[in-house]
Amino acid sequence: MKISSQLLQKYNVPVPRYTSYPPANHFSSEFGESNYIQMLDESNSGTPQHLAFYFHIPFCKKICFYCGCNAYTMGRPEQTEVYLRAIKKEFALVAKHIDPARKVSQIHFGGGTPNSIEASMLKELVDMVAGSFSFIDKPEIAIECNPAYLTHAYVDALKQAGFNRFSLGIQDFNDDVLRTVNRDSSRIPVDELVAYIKKDRSDIGVNLDFIYGLPGQTVESFLESVEKAAAILPDRLVTFSYAHVPWMKKHQMILEKRGLPSSEVKMEMFLSAYELLKQKGYQPVGLDHFVLPTDELFASLESKELHRNFQGYCTRRTTGQVYAFGVTAISQLEKGYAQNVKDIAEYIATIENHHLPIEKGYTLTAGEMVTREAITELMCNKRVSWSDVANKLGVPAEEVRAQIAVNENTLAGFAADELIAYTSDEITVTELGAIFIRNIAASLDSAYQQQANSYTKTV
Structure with a gap:
């Protein structure tokens, strides 16, 4: 696939x-605790009925220079313990508003x-959920x-704590690139690490x-990293575009x-990786995922039932309303969203x-729920009717x-x-269009206004 500089300039x-x-x-900051409590109570009669829990662990041993997350350099061990106690208390405050008959389909740990932090601390949170709610068959319990x-x-x-989805942030196999962005390489060779994670466990x-x-990446060097990754045969391989929001x-x-690569070079990186991964048998899914056909x-995606939330793409089977815990965590319920404060002490x-x-x-209006459904369908399944x-x-x-x-x-x-x-009833996104699917989705958003310091560019 080739993309002209004119097309890139037009849609980037x-x-x-x-x-x-x-x-x-x-x-809006006018939305507060009482609004969230009302939304929590109403979520019990909303859809989807399954529960998805997200836990934000903000600590890092050091901050990578590309990071756009709400992250903190680790301090004293006591700080981590106090934070985990607060998450447990927050969970208890929220859980009393959730119907205990509802089942958990997904737990996700991000940062x-x-x-x-200690694996035992993560296990405590998984056990806390399991002690409060039952699970669907084969829930996804994931960790970044x-x-x-x-x-x-x-x-x-x-693995003993129940985790069955591991997202490994490799970012690049080139050590020079990693040093430039203040990130360390894998302690265990990645091929050995993946094999060890999956050892004796077909469900992981x-x-x-x-x-x-x-900085430091070239088309050739990034392609080498992707080729090395494909040889390891992970179930999913994700290529994120660096979001520059200084x-x-x-x-x-x-x-x-x-020195950051130009938009043209970034696009060539992505397209080269895209073609290579297809040759290796991976199937493109959504904006940036490539998955094995199994x-x-x-x-x-094939059955047009792909879904997505703040944590990434998921199936309808594991889709739930998202109840999020920890600093800056965002809950995604049927009728709206609630975001926690960003400061740990607060x-x-x-x-x-x-x-x-x-x-x-x-809090979403009825009309905005229509727009959300249309955009979600387009972004996930590359069509909307x-x-x-x-x-x-x-x-x-x-x-x-009309909406x-x-x-x-x-x-x-x-x-x-x-x-x-497109027809009078349907929009179908082409393979080329999938590269610019955010632009297509924005055309369905009557509230969208181009704001340079609010959104990242397409590429």
Whole structure:
């Protein structure tokens, strides 16, 4: 696949990633604890009925310069213990509003670096959930790991705790690139690490995550990393575009001084990796995932039942309303979103006073729920049908079209650029269009306005 510089220039503009609708920059500080409690109570009669729990572990042994997450350099061990106690108290405050008959389909640990703390602490949180709710058959219990801090004993402890999805943040196999971005390489050779994680456990899945667009990377060097990764045969291989947001994360300015690849080079990195992974038998899923044909994400894509939340792509089987815990964590419920405070001290103090640490949130209108469904379908399954959305939500198809303000001229422009095919009822994204799917989704968002310091560019 080739992309002209004209097409890249036309569509490489700031657009939301649409991990939520509306995007998080629309959340309001007028939304508080009482709003969240009402939303929690209402979530019991909402959809999906399954429960998904997210735990934010913000600690890192050191901060990578590309990081856009809410992360803190680890301090004294007591700080970690106090933080974990606060998470448990927050869970108790939230759990009393959740119907105990509902089942858990997914638990996800993100950060920061979840494996920067003792594995026994993570097990305590998994056990806490298991002590409060029952699980569906084969739930996903996932953790994001920095392989620099994984040992065989730590992996054993995670497996014994019930973890069955490991996302390994490799980022690049080139040690010079890693040093430039202040990240350490894997303690155990990655091929050996993956084999050890999957040893004697056919139910465990492994992701290898990479970032393209970092200083020191070239098309050739990134392709070498991807080829090395494909040879290891992880279930999923993810290629994230580096999101440069120095107005939010000041440490990213260090990377500017060290030289960032141009948009054209970044696109060539992605397309070269895309073609290589297809040759190796991987199937593209969503914005940035590549999966083996045996992976249930691919089966979900084929049946047009792929879903996604702040934690990434998931199947309808493991999809739940997301109840999130820890600093800056965002809950995603049927009727809206609630985000916790970002400061650890404030988070702990609020919970010690028996209050939920809500900083901001958003309650969706009926019309926005229509737009969310349409954008989610497009972003996940590369098509959206107004009649399908209407049937799912129980509203007239005309109302769906009116709510998302379909612009025929815009659609015609996408079609002329071979990004989509469309009829009066359906938009289908082409292989080329999948590269610019965020732009297509933004055209369905009547509230979208291009804001350079609110969104990252497409590439």
